[in-house]
Amino acid sequence: MTAATARVLDTANEGRMMAGVLAIMLFLTMLATAGGIGAARGAEALREALAGRATVQIVMADAASRKAIAARVLATLRIAPAVRRASPVPPAELARLLGPWLGDTATSADLPVPALIDIELAPRPDALAQVRAALSAITPAARVDAHADALAGTGTLLTTLTVLAGTTVVLMIAASAAVVLLAIRSTLGAHHTTIEIMHGLGATDAQVAQLFQRRIARDAGFGAAAGSVAAWGVILLLGQLAGVTRSQLLDGMTLGQSGWIAIIALPFAFVGFAATVAYVAVVRALGRVA
Amino acid sequence: MLEAAMPRVQRLWAMAAIVQFENVGLRYGHGEEVLRDITFALAAGAFYFLTGASGAGKTSLLRLLYLAQRPSRGVIRLFGSDVVTMPRARMPLLRRRIGVVYQDFRLIPHLSITDNVALPLRIAAVPEEEVREAVGEMLAWVGLGHRAAARPSTLSGGEQQRAAIARAVIARPDILLADEPTGNVDDAMADRLIQLFVSLNALGTTVVVATHDAQLLAQVPAAQTMRIAGGRLADPAGASRVPAWRERA
Secondary structure (H helix, E strand, C coil): CCHHHHHHHCCCCCCHHHHHHHHHHHHHHHHHHHHHHHHHHHHHHHHHHHCCEEEEEECCCCHHHHHHHHHHHHHHHHHCCCEEEEEECCHHHHHHHHHHHHHHHHHCCCCCCCEEEEEEECCCCCHHHHHHHHHHHHCCCEEEEEHHHHCHHHHHHHHHHHHHHHHHHHHHHHHHHHHHHHHHHHHHHHCHHHHHHHHHCCCCHHHHHHHHHHHHHHHHHHHHHHHHHHHHHHHHHHHHHHHHHCCHHHHHCCCHHHHHHHHHHHHHHHHHHHHHHHHHHHHHHHHHCC | CHHHHHHHHHHHHHHHEEEEEEEEEEECCCCCEEEEEEEEEEECCCEEEEECCCCCCHHHHHHHHCCCCCCCEEEEEECCEECCCCCHHHHHHHHCCEEEECCCCCCCCCCCHHHHHHHHHHHCCCCHHHHHHHHHHHHHHCCCHHHCCCCHHHCCHHHHHHHHHHHHHCCCCCEEEEECCCCCCCHHHHHHHHHHHHHHHHCCCEEEEEECCHHHHHCCCCCEEEEEECCEECCCCCCCCCCHHHHHC
């Protein structure tokens, strides 16, 4: 079907409303997609960061005993097969961590601050249990906290957000298809005579459908252009705001290269999807006519 | 001897007929039949008038001929194909062999006359260069060369009718169907349109003109006439109907 033939359906501004609705749909779809990708990558980054990491706390009131036990525990951990790496948390780092709550007193020798040892576990399923067993033989004052346990809730939240974003995208796609179908239904009615003329002149259903497909693709293209520019703007803005917070969690919530490719490709896929839905809908509608 | 020769005559006749209707009936929805027991054949290269009062069934018969409608019963063969059982997907190729001049012209209002007339060729995927050339020639032939860029709404009834004829014949159809083509024009224009149909017929196109204008019939003495009344062909002895051997069969 040539461009000249495509003019057969051209009438004034019929598709403006549909283009506007599709722009909003695409805008929301892109935000949901970006949010979903960010949350998924954030959850993955969190899992990678926390996997096999744990902190050993030695909680003793007497500073000298605490120091001695901490040294024994560290020596045991460094030779334990279940441990890859063990390093004490320096006092300065401890003071920095406690500073927001305790102020200058965080560095006071009178304060019974626990001794902390960061460990990286060997990649075996019973590593944590072995460490706990080894340390309980040395002192009951040693407590092992797996990082993954502490932030399990955050990971679950991010995974839930990912699923929610995915569901939103699917619903948006379904709603967009419904918008296209409604537009096609109304356009088919409005162009009933033209379709009859085209058929009378020997046009196939496919040729008629291509006219509507072009029209929907054009309107969806306008909508996609507006919606995607707005969405890209918002995504870039959110990225900048996330960067300013210097949050380790938000640092992991990036789109990455594949995410950006998906976000850039989405408007084009959206137009292709709308055009395909239009084509199939018209062919099916014409097929139902005698 | 004559009886023995009959099957051969039948075959030859069937080969020459480009349209055959056998006991065709048509009803819209659950209403009464608007066409009943229609049986006739159209020979290639002939000129026919389809006459009858308004509401007699002329337009319904034409709709069956240009495949806008399937019959409720009976058999219709077009160019040797049974169009009653034909799959919908095969219809367009047959329709491209039929030119139709509608009573209400059916020009697409927002397209220029050039684009309207070019439509059948563009649908048939004829190269654009050939389309432009053919449209130019066709518009000159119907006397609309100077209105090529005009929209249909700016044309007179006669000019629109000629544009509709140009669109109907530009793809060189095997059969041209015209529904009351002179209904909206004055006598002078009616004469001119009929002469256009006669010259097309002279080029080998089968022409069927539906009209209730009895004066028109006299202008084409060689034409055969089919009369329709109350949904039936009302002229059983008419030359346009099936040959005598078929009546006997």
